[in-house]
Amino acid sequence: MRSALPLVAASALCPSRSTGQGLHWAQLQRLFEGFDLPGPLPTSEEDAPLTAGQILRHAGILLAASGAIYMLVFALSLRTRFALFAPTWLFVAATAWPFNSDICCTAPLSNPAARAATAAIYKPLSFLSVCMPIPTAAFVKADSLAECRTLLTFFQLSIGWLAPVLFSGLREAKLFQQHQLQRWQARHPPERGFSASLYHSL
Numbered sequence: 001m002r003s004a005l006p007l008v009a010a011s012a013l014c015p016s017r018s019t020g021q022g023l024h025w026a027q028l029q030r031l032f033e034g035f036d037l038p039g040p041l042p043t044s045e046e047d048a049p050l051t052a053g054q055i056l057r058h059a060g061i062l063l064a065a066s067g068a069i070y071m072l073v074f075a076l077s078l079r080t081r082f083a084l085f086a087p088t089w090l091f092v093a094a095t096a097w098p099f100n101s102d103i104c105c106t107a108p109l110s111n112p113a114a115r116a117a118t119a120a121i122y123k124p125l126s127f128l129s130v131c132m133p134i135p136t137a138a139f140v141k142a143d144s145l146a147e148c149r150t151l152l153t154f155f156q157l158s159i160g161w162l163a164p165v166l167f168s169g170l171r172e173a174k175l176f177q178q179h180q181l182q183r184w185q186a187r188h189p190p191e192r193g194f195s196a197s198l199y200h201s202l
Helices: 004-012 020-033 052-066 068-076 082-094 097-104 112-126 144-185 194-201
Strands: none
Touching: 052 068, 052 097, 052 112, 052 144, 068 082, 068 144, 082 144, 097 144, 112 144
């Protein structure tokens, strides 16, 4: 699987709707356009307060629309150096961003009830943008489309990129510790340098 990451990165260089990663996001958009999922609120109760269950259900819809689970599973199947994996997979994750606006315009995410639920999820997360990978400034009023795009990007960065990067880093750091122990047992000096410092920090 070491050769898989360069191939994925190469496909991301051409994120059109007919090639590479762009084809996946275009297919995801068509999938959501084909499902007229009910909003979290009945039409006659759009002004009613949202329940926790309704908000969680809509968060699940946003998570599915972001493709973050696909990115997570795909990333965990790769085996490559952490120092190469982290920036390359961030670049791959970024290929999804141009398609977020179109996905947010699909029926399950653009109806009034869905917009209300999106705003309910966006509001508390916007206050945490300083310490979390949310690409928006805190306290800035955004329209419903911008809120939806922001939440999709948040899932893509936190679950699709950050989670597998942390997993990859911790896994590789553990292997490096075992390697250092073997060198110590063989009475060899420990390895030093950038990689060693990086693994010790994880």
